[in-house]
Amino acid sequence: MTGTAADSAPGYASLPPDPISLRALAAQGLRYALVDTGDPVAFRAWLHADDRGFLQAKRTDAELEPGLHGIADRRTTGVYDDADWPIATVDSWPSPLTLPGSSAEHPRTVASWAISSVTVAATHRRRGIARALLEGELRTAAALGLPMAMLTVSESTIYGRFGFAPAAFAADWTIDTRRVRWSGPAAPGRVEFLDVADYREQLPALRDRLRLESPGEIEGWPLRWDQLVGSTDPNSERTKALRAVRYIDDAGVTRGLALYRMSGGDDDFTQHTVTVERLDAETPDADLALWRFLLELDLTVELKAELRRVDEPMRWRLGDFRAAKAAVWEHQYLRVLDVKAVFEARRYPGAGSVVFEVGDELGFAEGRWHLEVEQGEATVTKTAGMPDGVAAIALTVNELSAISLGGVSVANLVADGRITELTPGAALAADAMLRTDRAPWLSIWY
Ligand SMILES: CC(C)(COP(=O)(O)OP(=O)(O)OC[C@H]1O[C@@H](n2cnc3c(N)ncnc32)[C@H](O)[C@@H]1OP(=O)(O)O)[C@@H](O)C(=O)NCCC(=O)NCCS
Missing domain, CATH: 3.40.630.30 (Gcn5-related N-acetyltransferase (GNAT))
Structure with missing residues (x-):
């Protein structure tokens, strides 16, 4: 839906x-x-x-x-x-x-x-x-x-007991901009400044398209964007420091927006930090051009960007891989309530069949579930017996929730002892069905 x-x-x-x-x-x-x-x-x-x-x-x-x-x-x-x-x-x-x-x-x-x-x-x-x-x-x-409950957390230790587990991760990037030697062709469009008020106007529609491209995202709401641009706190130093830019492609269409601010430089004016508050782009050109703009700003030595994708393609353009450090943390916690509805709603990269034997103390997801995928679409059936010749894993609703977006490897959770293979090689078979090409990501707090 x-x-x-x-x-x-x-x-x-x-x-x-x-x-x-x-x-x-x-x-x-x-x-x-x-x-x-x-x-x-x-x-x-x-x-x-x-x-x-x-x-x-x-x-x-x-x-x-x-x-x-x-x-x-x-x-x-x-x-x-x-x-x-x-x-x-x-x-x-x-x-x-x-x-x-x-x-x-x-x-x-x-x-x-x-x-x-x-x-x-x-x-x-x-x-x-x-x-x-x-x-x-x-x-x-x-x-x-x-079919699903979800939350973001201030403490990671609280919600596992209720069946929640992280399914989408985020990274806080710190980049030594002095080491960056941007590589690759220049984007065909241009980056230009816009008023923060215009940025606030344009962001929701762009982000609403983008959230549908990224497993793990949820809807934003107006107050979230007002807080981002500081209109709820207009006199704060942070709000006054905000700048906005957009990327316009060679056909004249805005394809990306970024919001950032400068700080530091008090003792040495050449030593500012640029903090990226948000960057949204709907084409690879826009994404790379906005990153490049931010990384090449004069009078800066460091770029900080929190709550970003773990797999930012930008990293491959820096010229020096070690210019960037990413601190990865868990962000979007999910809790499956209806196994059939959740696993039939998503698409799958490959065909196959797997049985999940799920334990759930609160009962919602408890049972043995047979997931059959053909042409990317799943049918999920609750079954009493174990179907013959089908890969099977035993797990609690926590692990089921973690793997539901395809960003957490079943094999990894088998290695960790959280998931048990009931048939040899079941983890590999399950991963081949569930894993996705881009890491799930949630770009807001809620
Ligand atoms: C976190 C908070 C909501 C817990 O409320 P509480 O009423 O004391 O929690 P409960 O008594 O219902 O505890 C439920 C379980 O969670 C555990 N728990 C509670 N707070 C915890 C914490 N901070 N860290 C780890 N476990 C915690 C309890 O030990 C208990 O475990 P058990 O039932 O398995 O024995 C409360 O301390 C709080 O408001 N903290 C500040 C705000 C906050 O951090 N909210 C969470 C937002 S994500």
């Missing part, structure tokens, strides 16, 4: 709190309730609690204003004792998650439940409140018919 949040799970924002979690929290004297985001008093209290949970400063009413409107469409939940602010928060919404085989022309996505703002007040920690919230979110997603 390709729809937007609203049409993939109608009525999601008002679905009542999960009854099992409601009872578990009530047993502790706590009230688990949806927040009316149209009520500014209640929603501000929730936003304050969210900030407190994430160790942020308390915002003024004016500073809360963008959030009050920008995330009001989410299913917003709080846990209350007798104070005005909730003692725990979570919000969630459906978003299409891009799957392998997707393109802007022929999108392949699965409607997934994005979970965010998970906080529990320090006064109420380690009493099972986060567990009640998370399990409640998974049951809510399943009740809405959403």
Whole structure:
């Protein structure tokens, strides 16, 4: 499916709190309730609690204003004792998650439940409140018919116990620009400056096409882009330092956008750092031309770019491979809820057949699943017996979620002991079916 949040799970924002979690929290004297985001008093209290949970400063009413409107469409939940602010928060919404085989022309996505703002007040920690919230979110997603849950994390140690695992990775690049000797032909188009306001106008449409080319991406939302260009914080030094450029191809069409800022250079004006805030390009020419522009800026010694692709093609053009260092980390966490729906929604590079014997403590993905692929399309059947002569692996829902986008190798997880081959050579057979040509990537936080 390709729809937007609203049409993939109608009525999601008002679905009542999960009854099992409601009872578990009530047993502790706590009230688990949806927040009316149209009520500014209640929603501000929730936003304050969210900030407190994430160790942020308390915002003024004016500073809360963008959030009050920008995330009001989410299913917003709080846990209350007798104070005005909730003692725990979570919000969630459906978003299409891009799957392998997707393109802007022929999108392949699965409607997934994005979970965010998970906080529990320090006064109420380690009493099972986060567990009640998370399990409640998974049951809510399943009740809405959403086959996958997803989140990005501040701590990587929390969500494995609920069946989540990283499926898309990101890299923070640091490049010594003095060592760069750009190689390869010049792009036929040109790079030119544009106002940051124009960049803000143009970015969503470009990025919306691009997210459909990259397994692991989800929809953006206006507030995310406002925060990127700093319009929610117009007087900050970061906002004032932002510059935008675009790549225009030889037919005059904008094919790429980049946002960056300069810092440093205080003691020696030749020693600035360029920080790339975002770079989006829909052709290889645009991608390479924008990188080249940023890497060849005068008066800089270093380029930093966080939350980038692990496999940036730019690296091969630097002239000196060791000019670049990439710190790779896990970013997009997935949790399969409906095995058949997820694995039938994506495309596959090769034909074949494999059985997944899946363990899932919460039950959603539990069972033996036979995945048969022909001409790139899968049929998934839940089976009682083990089909003859078919490659088979045993794994938990965590590993199943990790391999679902094709960016994590089954063979690697067999070597690590997380996946067991039930038939010899099954890992290789599974990888041949599942792996994709480009590393899954998510370019935003949520
Ligand atoms: C992280 C946080 C939500 C946990 O809430 P909590 O109510 O204390 O968690 P629970 O008591 O429900 O714990 C559930 C399980 O997670 C584990 N856990 C909780 N916090 C953890 C942490 N920070 N690191 C590792 N494990 C953690 C608990 O040990 C427990 O494990 P078990 O049930 O397998 O024994 C809370 O501490 C918090 O708000 N932290 C700051 C904001 C934040 O980091 N949010 C996460 C955003 S991604």
